Amino acid sequence: MNSAEAYITGSCIIRHHGIWLNGALLWEADRSMELQEWLRAGYDRFSGQYPKFHKMDALSKLGWLAAEVLLKHAPVQALSPETVGMVLSNRSGSLDTDIRYYATVKDIASPALFVYTLPNIVMGEICIRHGFKGENIFFVSENFDAELMSSYPAQLLATTPLQACLCGWVEVMGDDYEVALFLLEQTPRGMAQRATAGALNELYKMSK
């Protein structure tokens, strides 16, 4: 597959209780905060007015928050909904929520947790928020696969009606979490760089 026609037009990294937008530290909070507490603080700082956020599991909150930050000033909202897609991946699938859900089963199974026992739900939450209706897929792999995350979206951009594709890594298991979300587009703009595996890897490792 060939990534020549795709460009990275934005990136958002979330790790160590910090958020990096396009390589620059945007916000950092006390690392002693519980993950849910930190997510609430991030929501209050960068969004608000979206009560459904509080019902999401940690995986969806992380992906949703990264998309909120990444797309705030990105012109993808001007594209038609069917032309914005998503390719995400992680290591643990929805296991973090699966375990929490399983713990409720011995009493009364929680419907609110059950609906998050699939990893691709995070993509649904992002699509609902931004109105995206393009093709999407979720992969499970041991580590962030820069080769896959450059070639697969590039192929979609080259062979389908997609003009923009969110791609990357949204992982959470207990207190360990990491998000690396990238916006890939057909047309370069701003400080865009070609969406090669090397470029994605460089952005991914920047705040490690």
Next chain:
Amino acid sequence: MADLKKQIIEQLNLQEVTPESISNDEPLFKEGLGLDSIDALELIVLLQQHYNIRIANPEQGPEIFYSIRSMAEFIVAQQTAKA
């Protein structure tokens, strides 16, 4: 009804809602609190957990969960029938 409002806020994780902001008579779904189908299932769980009430006929759901008042009246009626 004040206790019921607090229980609903906790059960449905309505973090930006206060008991005082919930009307007794406004519809809980679509308008009013804007609850959805998953919230409806959580309300059924709430009745089981807090009041040991099971809804025998699912078709009664829209009527029972129309508003805070209709839920409270249903709970009182069930408790009276059990007593």
